[in-house]
Amino acid sequence: MTPDLSAITDQISLTPNQALGIPIALIGAVFLALGAQFQHRGVNKVDHLTEEPSIGGLNFGQLLLLLRRPSWVIGTLMLGLAIVFQLTALIFAPLIVVQPLGAIALIITAIVNSRVSGVRLRQDAIRPIIFCVGGVALFVTFATIFAQSKGISPGELVTVLIILGVVTIAFAVLFAFLRKKIGALIYIVAAGVLYGFVATLAKVVIDRVHTIIIDGAQGFEWLTIACVVALLAATILGGYFVQTAYSSGPPDLVIAGLTVIDPLVAVSIGIIVLQEASGAPWYAILAFVVAGALSVYGVVQLSKREPGAVARL
Numbered sequence: 001m002t003p004d005l006s007a008i009t010d011q012i013s014l015t016p017n018q019a020l021g022i023p024i025a026l027i028g029a030v031f032l033a034l035g036a037q038f039q040h041r042g043v044n045k046v047d048h049l050t051e052e053p054s055i056g057g058l059n060f061g062q063l064l065l066l067l068r069r070p071s072w073v074i075g076t077l078m079l080g081l082a083i084v085f086q087l088t089a090l091i092f093a094p095l096i097v098v099q100p101l102g103a104i105a106l107i108i109t110a111i112v113n114s115r116v117s118g119v120r121l122r123q124d125a126i127r128p129i130i131f132c133v134g135g136v137a138l139f140v141t142f143a144t145i146f147a148q149s150k151g152i153s154p155g156e157l158v159t160v161l162i163i164l165g166v167v168t169i170a171f172a173v174l175f176a177f178l179r180k181k182i183g184a185l186i187y188i189v190a191a192g193v194l195y196g197f198v199a200t201l202a203k204v205v206i207d208r209v210h211t212i213i214i215d216g217a218q219g220f221e222w223l224t225i226a227c228v229v230a231l232l233a234a235t236i237l238g239g240y241f242v243q244t245a246y247s248s249g250p251p252d253l254v255i256a257g258l259t260v261i262d263p264l265v266a267v268s269i270g271i272i273v274l275q276e277a278s279g280a281p282w283y284a285i286l287a288f289v290v291a292g293a294l295s296v297y298g299v300v301q302l303s304k305r306e307p308g309a310v311a312r313l
Helices: 005-010 021-050 060-066 070-092 095-117 123-146 154-178 184-215 222-246 251-272 282-304
Strands: none
Touching: 021 060, 021 070, 021 095, 021 222, 021 251, 070 095, 070 184, 095 123, 095 184, 095 251, 123 251, 123 282, 154 184, 154 222, 184 222, 184 251, 222 251, 251 282
């Protein structure tokens, strides 16, 4: 029996005010794509100048050189704007609607990288991108219909922080002992997972600030402060992994991993912990699973292709 489309239309949970988060998130995706391209150029230029590939992790000297690269600084500023737009979108719309929209950055990055490198997009790149973006589009469609913003209880927030702590320690240990043996995809996965938690914690902090300002609640308590500290730590470590990934993989692969893994983690938290899809029927849950599988398949296939030439500044 097929679902009644009119019944689905009646269930659309986003209000016009919440829907404003969608175009805001799309603007952020544009800055994300351009920022990634500029940062990728900066990292590769530093690799070229130091003749010391940063695949095993950027050293302190390379980090200082990045600060002197105009392309990397411009890219960082653009990524900063992308974060501002993403956080603004989270003020309006539920987490599981906003996060997947970053996949639009993958299309922009692939086109820009092709133009800059002078290498035409081949089928081995186009097909995975279609899987990634198609999966995300399917997910956002159902999320827009059934997602609902809900508050998070202190117990749920503690659970998220504990999981993040375990994940961060695991990635730190992996990097410390195997950093010269792991490739770009592992760095991308690590950054994507960490950024997924960052998005969740950012949503929590935004909601709590909103409660303080609008509802006149008491000021920050220790749990909110812990969220801010964890958010900053995960952002810094994730950013370091991203910069290292740029030295061993093309920017479209990095963006593909981040715009798929990041929302998958954030959305999983949103569904399982925050219960933002608690009212979704079985076919919507099935659509979420299928969409996630399509996106992950696209990233894996994209990682297997031969990288094109990288333009250097």
